[in-house]
Amino acid sequence: MQVKEEIAIIGAGIAGLSAAYELDKLIQAANLPYKICLYESKAEIGGNIKTTYLEDTLVELGPEAFITQNNKILDLIEELGLSSDLISMNPNHRRTFIYHQGKLKPLPDGFRLFAPTNFTSFYSSSLFSFKAKLRVLADLFLTPVPAEIDQSVADYVKRRFGQEVYDKVAEPMISSIYGGNVNKLSANFVLKLFRHQELKHGSVVRGLWKTAKSGIKESGPRYGLFMTLKYGLSSLCKALVKNLPTNSIQCNKSVNQITPCQNGYTIEFTDNSKVAVAGIICATPAYATSTMIKSWNPQLANKLNQIEYSSVIMINLIFDKLSIGRDITGFGYVVPSLEEKFLKACSFSSCKFPDRTASDKIWLRAFICGDIAKANLHKSEQDLLAQAQNELSEILDLKANPISGNVIKYPDSMPQYQVGHSKLIESINNDLNNYPNIKLCGNAYNGVGIPDCVANGTQSSQELIKVLNTAKLKC
Numbered sequence: 001m002q003v004k005e006e007i008a009i010i011g012a013g014i015a016g017l018s019a020a021y022e023l024d025k026l027i028q029a030a031n032l033p034y035k036i037c038l039y040e041s042k043a044e045i046g047g048n049i050k051t052t053y054l055e056d057t058l059v060e061l062g063p064e065a066f067i068t069q070n071n072k073i074l075d076l077i078e079e080l081g082l083s084s085d086l087i088s089m090n091p092n093h094r095r096t097f098i099y100h101q102g103k104l105k106p107l108p109d110g111f112r113l114f115a116p117t118n119f120t121s122f123y124s125s126s127l128f129s130f131k132a133k134l135r136v137l138a139d140l141f142l143t144p145v146p147a148e149i150d151q152s153v154a155d156y157v158k159r160r161f162g163q164e165v166y167d168k169v170a171e172p173m174i175s176s177i178y179g180g181n182v183n184k185l186s187a188n189f190v191l192k193l194f195r196h197q198e199l200k201h202g203s204v205v206r207g208l209w210k211t212a213k214s215g216i217k218e219s220g221p222r223y224g225l226f227m228t229l230k231y232g233l234s235s236l237c238k239a240l241v242k243n244l245p246t247n248s249i250q251c252n253k254s255v256n257q258i259t260p261c262q263n264g265y266t267i268e269f270t271d272n273s274k275v276a277v278a279g280i281i282c283a284t285p286a287y288a289t290s291t292m293i294k295s296w297n298p299q300l301a302n303k304l305n306q307i308e309y310s311s312v313i314m315i316n317l318i319f320d321k322l323s324i325g326r327d328i329t330g331f332g333y334v335v336p337s338l339e340e341k342f343l344k345a346c347s348f349s350s351c352k353f354p355d356r357t358a359s360d361k362i363w364l365r366a367f368i369c370g371d372i373a374k375a376n377l378h379k380s381e382q383d384l385l386a387q388a389q390n391e392l393s394e395i396l397d398l399k400a401n402p403i404s405g406n407v408i409k410y411p412d413s414m415p416q417y418q419v420g421h422s423k424l425i426e427s428i429n430n431d432l433n434n435y436p437n438i439k440l441c442g443n444a445y446n447g448v449g450i451p452d453c454v455a456n457g458t459q460s461s462q463e464l465i466k467v468l469n470t471a472k473l474k475c
């Protein structure tokens with residue numbers, strides 16, 4: 001088969017779409033002799049990002065907002081002409097609740113994920129015992145663990161802040177972000193900011209105090225930094241597609257195998273068709289990429305397969321406002337594992353985004369995560385809705401059935417950055433140095449958030465074009 005000057009992107013999630021968009025920009029700007037083709041195994045683009053309507057409410061089936069710390073995503077949104085669609089989360093009710101022994105208790109003001117930075121509100125909270133309040137002070141005096149030593153998020157938080165802060169705050173908050181097991185996650189990777197503060201200032205809290213710039217009073221994550229798009233996150237994916245050359249995306253096209261060939265790679269699809277390409281960006285989950293490459297590079301395939309994934313089930317529910325007995329002004333609640341509940345978290349999305357829901361309605365997003373999600377993936381939508389509703393009835397004092405609801409299952413969707421993840425990525429990158437015209441991007445490697453995926457998709461394209469141009473110059 002003759003090698004054509006095609007560059008393939010595999011996987012049309014946000015990472016693959018961002019990679020394709022950047023690639024096309026670079027090709028157009030320098031008038032390079034490449035065409036791009038984005039191959040997606042499913043019928044639709046967007047990967048985890050899916051926006052739809054339930055009743056009259058615009059609901060997200062997957063992610064609902066993104067953090068704006070990384071400016072790349074804001075630059076991209078501006079380039080795509082979507083800046084006027086950016087919306088923030090309601091500034092009036094920025095608080096998170098923790099489910100504790102049948103009650104929803106507010107997380108005190110000033111928590112940065114699991115680290116209390118406002119001791120006045122922390123010490124007056126009824127969520128923590130006196131012993132836990134004293135134990136937190138240890139963070140101010142403990143010697144930092146050297147940077148090169150990785151430990152689990154669980155061990156790290158317990159050592160610095162004590163068992164109770166771990167059980168009630170760190171475990172539910174972090175496992176609802178990663179949808180997995182905090183006992184296995186890498187502190188060096190997942191808690192980079194906290195590790196940095198600890199190493200620089202000798203204490204996480206002291207570091208956070210010193211670097212605190214914002215005077216906004218809020219609890220849990222820094223909600224002020226989160227934004228979304230008025231017409232849903234799918235509008236970002238659609239805008240990326242609109243800016244690609246026509247016919248550059250093929251859906252329902254699943255890649256089976258990638259093998260090196262003269263001047264590039266051959267891609268074989270599950271429908272037995274083949275294409276020869278000059279370069280590839282794999283924007284697929286690590287286990288999918290592993291399967292594609294295992295026949296020619298079992299060593300790299302094996303490393304990619306070591307990145308484990310957890311599953312999530314997301315349930316959207318719309319209620320009449322009058323049917324909820326509890327005051328739910330806040331952004332939602334998380335549930336510690338010790339409470340042994342079915343739902344890990346529930347977002348009060350109509351409070352986060354009041355303009356999306358009619359004023360007499362409530363929109364809730366409930367999450368089933370990790371092992372519980374895995375064990376329930378086989379259940380019908382009806383059963384999952386009923387089980388979620390049952391639990392929500394008890395916690396939120398529901399007096400009526402939902403008006404509408406939907407369930408979406410995300411099997412093996414959330415990569416677990418386990419202890420040693422940085423070393424594993426380093427080793428994968430070392431192997432990839434031998435194959436410079438294949439790049440990997442997506443949530444498996446350097447961050448699960450949408451901005452991380454946009455950033456690493458964009459970077460993959462820049463690196464690939466550099467490699468292909470250098471190769472051309474040498475010819």
Ligand SMILES: Cc1cc2nc3c(=O)[nH]c(=O)nc-3n(C[C@H](O)[C@H](O)[C@H](O)COP(=O)(O)OP(=O)(O)OC[C@H]3O[C@@H](n4cnc5c(N)ncnc54)[C@H](O)[C@@H]3O)c2cc1C
Nearest residue numbers: 011013014015041047048063064065255442443448449450
């Ligand atoms: C329920 C949920 C809620 C979330 N909430 C948030 C949030 O609020 N904010 C946030 O920032 N992040 C959130 N995330 C994380 C974020 O959505 C994801 O990390 C991100 O969307 C992943 O993008 P991706 O492009 O790396 O992968 P994906 O979206 O998984 O895309 C990979 C694509 O590759 C395709 N593919 C796989 N195998 C093949 C093959 N063999 N051939 C061709 N194509 C293939 C898949 O079909 C898929 O479309 C959430 C995730 C989930 C699951």
